Amino acid sequence: MADKNMPKDVLNVVKKKTGKSVSEKDIYKLASGVKPSTLQSDTQLRQLIKQVAGLVNVPVSDQTTNDLIQAIKGSKVSTDNLEQLMKMIMKK
Numbered sequence: 001m002a003d004k005n006m007p008k009d010v011l012n013v014v015k016k017k018t019g020k021s022v023s024e025k026d027i028y029k030l031a032s033g034v035k036p037s038t039l040q041s042d043t044q045l046r047q048l049i050k051q052v053a054g055l056v057n058v059p060v061s062d063q064t065t066n067d068l069i070q071a072i073k074g075s076k077v078s079t080d081n082l083e084q085l086m087k088m089i090m091k092k
Helices: 006-018 024-031 036-040 042-056 062-074 079-091
Strands: none
Touching: 006 024, 024 042, 036 042, 036 062, 042 062
């Protein structure tokens, strides 16, 4: 990741938006399972979104999940740029 503060920035945004604290370890554990194929599969993206929602204990509607899937698949985000992906998800 290009920005060394990005993990702390992500944690701060998650806490601010959800009121829940998430550890860097939790984020890295979740991110370690993301592969290029994950970003192309609706099923895998749906599972990832549920995992993230479960991590912060915030429900995500089917409509929001569908919107996130379309945004991710339409954005040409690569696994090399997870910072961009995180920023996109945090906008929702």
